[in-house]
Amino acid sequence: MTANTQPTRRPVILTGDRPTGPLHLGHYVGSLKSRVALQDSHQQYLLLADTQAMTDNASDPDKVRRNVLEVALDYLAVGIDPEKTTIVVQSQLPALAELTLLYMNFVTVARLERNPTIKDEIQARGFGRDIPAGFLCYPVAQAADITAFKAVVVPVGEDQAPLIEQTNEIVRRINHQVGRDVLPQCTALIPKFGRLPGVDGKAKMSKSQGNAIALGASPEQIKAAVHSMYTDPNHLRVSDPGQVEGNMVFTYLDAFDPRTDEVEALKEQYRQGGLGDMVLKRRVEGVLQDLLAPIRERREALAKDPGYVFDILRKGTEQAREVTQQTLDEVRAALGTFSFEQRG
Structure with a gap:
């Protein structure tokens, strides 16, 4: 039943x-x-x-x-x-x-x-x-x-x-x-x-504001959105201490990365200095690509019927x-x- x-x-x-x-x-x-x-x-x-x-x-x-x-x-x-x-x-x-x-x-x-x-x-x-x-x-x-x-x-x-x-x-x-x-x-x-929040760190994620990642986003769209993510504007060099709060890279890792222990270790390293934004963005991109790939494939198949x-x-x-x-x-x-x- x-x-x-x-x-x-x-x-x-x-x-x-x-x-x-x-x-x-x-x-x-x-x-x-x-x-x-x-x-x-x-x-x-x-x-x-x-x-x-x-x-x-x-x-x-x-x-x-x-x-x-x-x-x-x-x-x-x-x-x-x-x-x-x-x-x-x-x-x-x-x-x-x-x-x-x-x-x-x-x-x-x-x-x-x-x-x-x-x-x-x-x-x-x-x-x-x-x-x-x-x-x-x-x-x-x-x-x-x-x-x-x-x-x-x-x-x-x-x-x-x-x-x-x-x-x-x-x-x-x-x-x-x-x-x-x-x-x-x-x-x-x-x-x-x-x-x-949207990838720009402003307000909520919204398609009308251009700061959203759609569930059916292509790999290229996901990559572009992640690479545009708002981080810490004062984190100019890899060696600089960085701020985790309000940093969209960490917001998205908290939301989607299942390896929570590793994420917490990355936060500590970022706060102390010695961790670059691009390293983190590549991790976020990988997490989101893995999450959205099967959703996108099912969506495309369903859209044909x-x-x-x-x-x-x-x-x-x-x-x-x-x-x-x-x-x-x-x-x-x-x-x-x-x-x-x-x-x-």
Whole structure:
């Protein structure tokens, strides 16, 4: 029996990505690696959040549409097994939109504007007061996503934790109003390794900032990215003592090199002087080439048969449609909204 048909006693986990571009190493270390492991112990739903991606990409819907396949390819290439994980397309689940509308009545605009994650994202995008309503209401839509699957575990970065708390606030308000627990609260699963900086050492890794290494990167692209890595600007000569903190070479070794004892020894040597940046960069390059080569090969093979990938998405979405519609029916019944099956 596959995970897609197993009893619901396994904890339900919901996670996903906005399909605005192929995934990169930041996604891998932040969530993809753990998703591969969690699919053996949880009923895992993986959401291609194309509707949410439109909140700040409405002017370029084709970008979102074409990247649904790209992100799905990345999922499968890193080891997501469609027999264990249900991969679904958000826009094809109408129950999510109705749940979002219902939940908007249980949260205020002021509360949405106080959400630290939303405040930071609004500032980063330079919206000012010209905030798309869909973007401001993203926490409500995410609450709909999470509760529609009755997920009790949601892997997120530490900066996303306020969104999970807002989901639980909405759940508590609905449960209090109906007098019973119609919806479960969820727990944020924060990865041990935080947000991976870009190779330039600035902010997070992002394709739009040109500081990312895609999971499907070629050997040449990996080499060029590693050789451009930000190190210690004051480490001018091999003999100079170097700073490890904030040095992207060591950040990436910590994230990806399994030989932790050797990495710690290299840090000590670098601090004392006598270790060149290029020696370290060659080590990082070797680690990343070994990691990404099999992922790239699987991705290229899968890309030759897009019909197979779309079949996986179609089947997963059909199953998810039943699950989310059932939750919507339960919420509507609990709230006492109109139904033609009811009279009087």
